Amino acid sequence: MPDRTLLEHTNAGGDSTGSSAPSGAQFHPYGIASAVHQIRSPLSALCDRSGRRVGVLTSARESDNDAHVPSGTHLLGTLPPLYPEWLGDRSFCEAHGVRFPYIAGEMANGIATTRLVIEMVRAGMLAFFGAAGLGPATVERAIKTLHEELGPRGPWGVNLIHSPYEPALEDGVAEILLKWNVPRISASAFTALTPAVVRCAASGLRTDRQGEIQRPRKVFAKVSHPTVxxxxxSPPPRDVLRTLVDREQLTPTEAELAGKIPVAEDITVEADSGGHTDNRPMSALLPSILAMRDSMTSSFGYTDPIRIxxxxxxxxxxxxxxxxxxxAAYVLxxxxxxxxxxxxxxxDGKSMLAEADLTDVTMAPAADMFEAGVQVQLLRRGTLFAARAKQLYDTYRAYNGLNEIPQAERTDLERRVLRSSLEEVWNEVVRFWHExxxxxxxxxxxxxxxxxxLTFRWxxxxxxxxxxxxxQRRRSDYQIWCGPAMGAFNRWVSGSWLDPxxxxxxxxxxxxxxxxxxxATRAHQIRTFGAPLPDSAGNYVPRRLV
Ligand code: FMN
Structure with a gap:
């Protein structure tokens, strides 16, 4: 457990008010830990005459530190103020007109609500509405709300999810995104570039007076594999551009300009996450894709930065x-x-998530790519969904049709899993797909x-x-997508203001x-000077920030 007393003490040093109480040199670990939290002040590292004791000095201005180096010590170096706004790539904040390099990602079925997007954007951050799984009319209503609340050009966005089994749905959502000129689109689950996503990236491309290519909207790509x-x-494939021109969904000029620039200039590398995931570690994936970005920028001769x-x-x-x-240029x-x-x-679902620990997650068959054996990561604690979904998948693999399922297995599925007869479920399936x-x-x-x-996907x-x-009647069947981040978060906020x-x-x-x-970054910087930091110096207790 972190040392709460120390944390409360050290947290008091830095907050969002930008306070920067000048102080004398600190050589005691607790004093150094307190200085760590004054992130908005310059901080100097000092060394005593023996050369063995390293301490720190904070003050309002960097020049003050130079002037106030206590006698008997010498200056090792001075760190400039560190603002959360500056942690990522400055071009991210500039390109998207946001204060912080942070995004709240799309969550399907409108779990990332319009309200969530509006709150984030008003606080200077980006957010994507969770359009996946929703019908075009619902998506359009949400876009209208975002348009009205945040304006047509604000840093808000909507998800375009690849739908291999429902290409018409993917095209339909893309059509709506273009109709409303949604300013940012997060393209996800793509393995190859479809006409829908290329159209979103290329439609409306033009050159300005200086001959620079201007994008009317920005496509973010969410990827977890280097080939994607x-x-x-890369620029879009020529055959896809040709198809779009033939369909009159792009002009020849738009297609030509698209051939000179990457499809996306913001690539979100997704490591082990909630929902669809390859469970890859970030430490392996990110460096590989950063290197790929660098070599492709140089080989294609791109002039605009590509953010990862x-x-x-x-x-x-x-x-x-x-x-x-x-x-990382930004985090999501x-x-x-x-x-x-x-x-x-x-x-009810939120309260289950609040109980989750790091290992309370598991993989289970996905509804959208059930037949292909694709899995999603979700909450295991408090729900039997994962076990039941696996039972359905095993049954699907074992037989060629519902009629082949032996009576005992069929009864078990009907009583314990579906809680309806297969006939009743099928009737609902017919109603749903008919529409x-x-x-x-x-x-x-x-x-x-x-x-x-189709029956099992019901x-x-x-x-x-x-x-x-x-x-509540189906509590034990709740499917709640969830990654290990939830347990880590719950542990961090436990007992703090963010716990409830x-x-x-x-x-x-x-x-x-x-x-x-x-x-945490500041603590690391100070550690590199050799200052004696207490183990928990880089910890931060959540509080209400204004
Ligand atoms: N990503 C998508 O691209 N489209 C989605 O529809 C989508 N739905 C999600 C629904 C839930 C409930 C969750 C937890 C995640 C979903 N994601 C979706 C992924 C998130 O946008 C984000 O990339 C991911 O959750 C980040 O990893 P984390 O879960 O470890 O924070």
Whole structure:
């Protein structure tokens, strides 16, 4: 456990007011720890005459430190003020008109609500509305709200998720994003570049008077694999551009300009995260993609910077600090925002997340790519969803149709998992797909295995909705996407101001993470001078930040 007394003492030194009480030289570990938290003041490292004791001196101005070096000590070096705003790549804040290099990521089915996006943008951060899984009409309503509340050009965005099984849906959402000229689009789950995502990146491209290519909107790409990163770091494939010109969805000029620039200039590298994830460690993935960015920038001769951000596993200030230290231009969080006041998840679901520890997560079959065996990471504690979804997947693998399932297994599925007869579920499946895409039903008529997949996907799709609605009758079936960041976050905030769910606004979560990341960064800087820091000096206790 961190030393709370020390933390309360040290936290008192730095806050968002920018206070910078001048103080004398500190050689005692507790005094040094206190100086660590005065991140907005310059800090000098000193050495005594023996050359063995290292201490620090903080003051309002860097020049003061030079003037006040106590006799008998000499200056090792001076650190400038450190603001959370400066942790990432300055070009990120400039390009997107935000104060902080921080994004609240999209969460499907509107769990990342319009309210969540609005709060983040008003606090100087970027956020994406969770459009995946929603019908085009709902997505359009949300865009209208964001337009009205935040203006047409504000730093808000919407997710465009690749839908390999429903290409018409992907095209339909892209059409709406373009119709409303949504200023930022987060493209995710793409393995190859589809016409929909290329159209979003290229439509409206033009040159200004200086001949520079101007983008009317910015596409972010979320990637967890180097080959996908490579596609977004390249100009779009020629054949896709040609198709779009033939369909009159791009002009020849737009296609020509698109051929000179990368599809995306903001690439979010996603490590082990909640929801869809390859469970890759950030420390392996990020350096590889940073190197790829550098070599592709040089080989294509790009002149504008390409920013690489990081998502996955971020739930503590030290985690965020490590992402920036590794070279992330910005950070993006997901899981921890699902338990925020503004999230669309039910209060019941949020309270389950608040109980989660690091290892209370598991992988289970995904609703959208069930047949392909794709899995998502989700909460294990307090719900039996993962075990039940795996049972459905095993059954799907074992038989060619519902009729082949032996009676005992069928009864077990109906009683324990579906809690409905297979016939009742099938009737609901027919109603749903009749509205959404009747072609699925036609396919199921001729393919009993597909009919079985649709039936089982009924459970996987509804289990998310039960969690969102907080349907107590199906509590043990809640499907709540969640990564290890949740447990890390809960441990960090335990007993602090951010512990109660009512205080976990998405903005306070972000501001505290960034403030704490600046403290952790400062502690690291001071450590490199050889100052005797107490172990917990870089810890930060959450508080209400204004
Ligand atoms: N990412 C997407 O690109 N599209 C989504 O629809 C989507 N839905 C999500 C829903 C939930 C409940 C969660 C927890 C994550 C979702 N994500 C989605 C991923 C997040 O946007 C973000 O990239 C990820 O959560 C970051 O990792 P973390 O969970 O460790 O914070």
């Amino acid at each position: 990163a490579e596609r977004f770091l 951000g990081v998502a996955g596993g971020l739930g503590t200030p030290r985690g965020v600090a490590s992402a920036f230290a590794m070279g 969080t997901g899981t921890i925002n699902q338990a925020s006041v503004e999230s669309g998840l039910s209060e 959404r895409d009747p072609a699925e039903l036609r396919r199921a008529e001729n393919d009993p295995k597909h009919a079985m997949a 459970y996987l799709g509804n289990s998310s909705r039960w969690a969102i609605k907080g349907d 769910l009512r205080n976990r606004s998405v903005v306070q979560i972000a501001r505290n993470l960034l403030e704490g990341a600046a403290v």
